[in-house]
Amino acid sequence: MAVNVLNPGLATSVQDLGRPGYFHLGIPVSGAMDHLSLRCANLLVGNPEDAACLEAVFVGPTLQFEKNCVVAVTGGDMTPLVDGVEQETWAGFDVLAGQTLSFSHLKSGARIYIAISGGIDVPVVLGSRSTYTLGALGGFQGRLLAKDDCLPVGDSVSFSKTAGAQLPENLRRHFPSEQTLRVLPGLYWHRITEASGEQFFKDSWTVAPEADRIGYRFKGGTALEFVEREQPFGAGSDPSNIVDGCYPYGSIQVPGGTEPIILHRDAVSGGGYFMVGTVISSDLDLIGQMQPNTKARFESVTMKQALSARRDYQLNLQKIREILI
Numbered sequence: 001m002a003v004n005v006l007n008p009g010l011a012t013s014v015q016d017l018g019r020p021g022y023f024h025l026g027i028p029v030s031g032a033m034d035h036l037s038l039r040c041a042n043l044l045v046g047n048p049e050d051a052a053c054l055e056a057v058f059v060g061p062t063l064q065f066e067k068n069c070v071v072a073v074t075g076g077d078m079t080p081l082v083d084g085v086e087q088e089t090w091a092g093f094d095v096l097a098g099q100t101l102s103f104s105h106l107k108s109g110a111r112i113y114i115a116i117s118g119g120i121d122v123p124v125v126l127g128s129r130s131t132y133t134l135g136a137l138g139g140f141q142g143r144l145l146a147k148d149d150c151l152p153v154g155d156s157v158s159f160s161k162t163a164g165a166q167l168p169e170n171l172r173r174h175f176p177s178e179q180t181l182r183v184l185p186g187l188y189w190h191r192i193t194e195a196s197g198e199q200f201f202k203d204s205w206t207v208a209p210e211a212d213r214i215g216y217r218f219k220g221g222t223a224l225e226f227v228e229r230e231q232p233f234g235a236g237s238d239p240s241n242i243v244d245g246c247y248p249y250g251s252i253q254v255p256g257g258t259e260p261i262i263l264h265r266d267a268v269s270g271g272g273y274f275m276v277g278t279v280i281s282s283d284l285d286l287i288g289q290m291q292p293n294t295k296a297r298f299e300s301v302t303m304k305q306a307l308s309a310r311r312d313y314q315l316n317l318q319k320i321r322e323i324l325i
Helices: 033-045 194-202 281-287 304-323
Strands: 003-005 011-014 054-059 062-065 068-075 079-082 092-095 098-103 108-116 150-152 179-187 205-211 216-220 241-246 249-253 262-263 270-273 275-279 295-300
Touching: 033 068, 033 262, 033 281, 033 304, 098 304, 179 194, 179 281, 194 241, 249 270, 275 281, 281 304
Parallel strands: 179 295
Antiparallel strands: 003 062, 003 150, 011 054, 054 108, 062 098, 068 092, 068 108, 079 098, 179 275, 205 216, 205 295, 216 262, 241 270, 249 262, 249 275
């Protein structure tokens, strides 16, 4: 049985927790931009945490169900409607065969995650059902959803078994007017002056319109000042150029020293721009929920602080599991 796409929304794709292990071949991990929200949505409908869901950006889809399912919507604040009747977010609710799921306008955040009991049963490609659109890989035919698509849904737990489950307010995603992103300074920190490095962390930045699954561009801060050097063999002439290097997820490249770009789930694996640092893993989810024009500051942290933040993230996830499993 399937879920029929009456309206795909702006940019809706099938995502799970991604396909690690192929970055050295130029294939990014892809997967949900907000891992925590996807995990929560799945747990709320009785799915494994890594089951395939729908990730919708800014505008939700309209879906018609061919069988009874339990659904949960997490992430950004966008009210789900079943045949026009409002449903709770961060909670499981029933959708009967023949009913239609639609969404109100987005109030905060950028992406919602729609979990359906049984999961979206598209083929597994390189260990994942996630969509990588640039490579036409995975997901539903390697692309964003389109009108009249029919999404296969897997076998689920008994109908209504998980409907009504809710995540407590204090464990849900919230969206401050200004986000703080913790950064571990990188291998190329020596390329900028000490004063410029200090200013980078003092400035308030703004998410630019160029913000997607590949990377988020930020504007409004002070241009970086580079330490003078002799151009290395194999590097470009701009002071921000390096001999090609590897890009970790969350790395912050600054072409020309003017507008930082945080590389995310669908980013390329390397290139010729220096990296001022890397956003720590526990803050990567936050980036995916930032709309254009959202304010942000970068905060310098040590490796010890980054590892502590990762432990806190895992402890929070464990609390969620204990409530929902």
